[in-house]
Amino acid sequence: MSDTPLDSFSQLQLAEPLSRAVADMGYTAMTPIQAQAIPVVLQGRDVMGAAQTGTGKTAAFSLPLLQRMLKHENASTSPARHPVRALVLLPTRELADQVAQAVKSYAKHTNLRSAVVFGGMDMKPQTLELKKGVEILVATPGRLLDHIEAKNAVLNQVEYVVLDEADRMLDIGFLPDLQRILSYLPKQRTTLLFSATFSPEIKRLASSYLQDPVTIEVARSNATASTVEQHFYSVNADDKRRALHQVLKSRGMKQAFVFVNSKLGCARLARSLEKEGLKTTALHGDKSQDERLKALESFKKGEVDLLVCTDVAARGLDIKDVPAVFNFDVPFNAEDYVHRIGRTGRAGASGLAVSFVAGSDARLVADIEKLIKTKIELEAMEFEEDIPKIREQGRINDGRRAWGGDDPRDVLDTPRPAPRPQRHSAPRDPFFDQPYQAPAATEAPTWEASAKHATVRGISANIKPKRKVAALFKAVAPAVTA
Structure with missing residues (x-):
């Protein structure tokens, strides 16, 4: 291999079937990750490759692996002649399906067989395909373990292992499954790790799987593509839908990804936007899985304007000419921001990334700022329908109250009419309007004048006399004795 830097596929001296497949796909110039990684993989070296998402990592590992496996190519119908020799592991079903389609396209002029297995679908069709024998197996970890336990997949002849989106694979939830899968593989193998982001912790984990790897970083780690225009708008949580409508209208956008953080929020937002007239x-x-594939296909065909999604769509999905990505919710993980906005501005095209930032998102924005090493400026969002309309608001520019039309009283020097006297619903009692008059000194208090005087001397007239009750028996005078 010459030391001259490579910039086109014609310089790689690939086998004729592979060169023809590349030409069929219209590829001529290589991306930086392809130019640096393909020669190293062709030498059989382990690789840890970091590149911005959307820069062609799939071809960077697929083409050299197919080139090296051509020595095993045969037209036999026996499954034993087609053992699994290359294993490609990916974190999501959509990405697995996409990579499998790319591998099949590159190998279409060869006798090398490929298959893909992932969850959410019936295992029987996958089992039948595996039983026929395949050289390249693309899989998600969970479903691959299902096939291993069912003895549908035998991995003892694997020569190449690829971990695509490696940070995700080794980060949350996939590490135990990966360790189990790798235990079934031969120890002598070539291992390739490709991802857009590598944290120091992930690098330490990855180094345990690689032997003397060549590290390739074609761009600043965790950088966002320069072709993507980024905006962060400060928006109240209740106004995010209005903000989305306004940006779509002002920019004349036809299609966009809209990312949210939860599955429930994704479903609710999609229903709301559908009701508001957006496809x-x-x-x-x-x-x-069938619904997910149909949703992707309708979006690719342009039958749908907005693809509202969680981070299952943030990694590696390659849909051409998507002009914009909206972060309806700021992602919890800063690395996911890089992956999300990588869905636009692909293959050198320009793109727009808009994030709606609520008051509670300050820490998340600070994490993104730290990761991408760029100062983030929050922009205010002004809604068109909130622009003051003078007559409707009842005020004019000099601060005076408008009286509805050209009222002559609407002048500062003109006195206002006197306030109208208040009206009372009931007439006032004249007694309360009379002046106070003190009672005469000789006049007895009313309560004394009306009191009945007691007949018994020495008892106050204010004490109520005992009530007289008729006697039941007539009193008899005592007899007088002589």
């Missing part, structure tokens, strides 16, 4: 479909983990 919308949802993509999240609770949907069946």
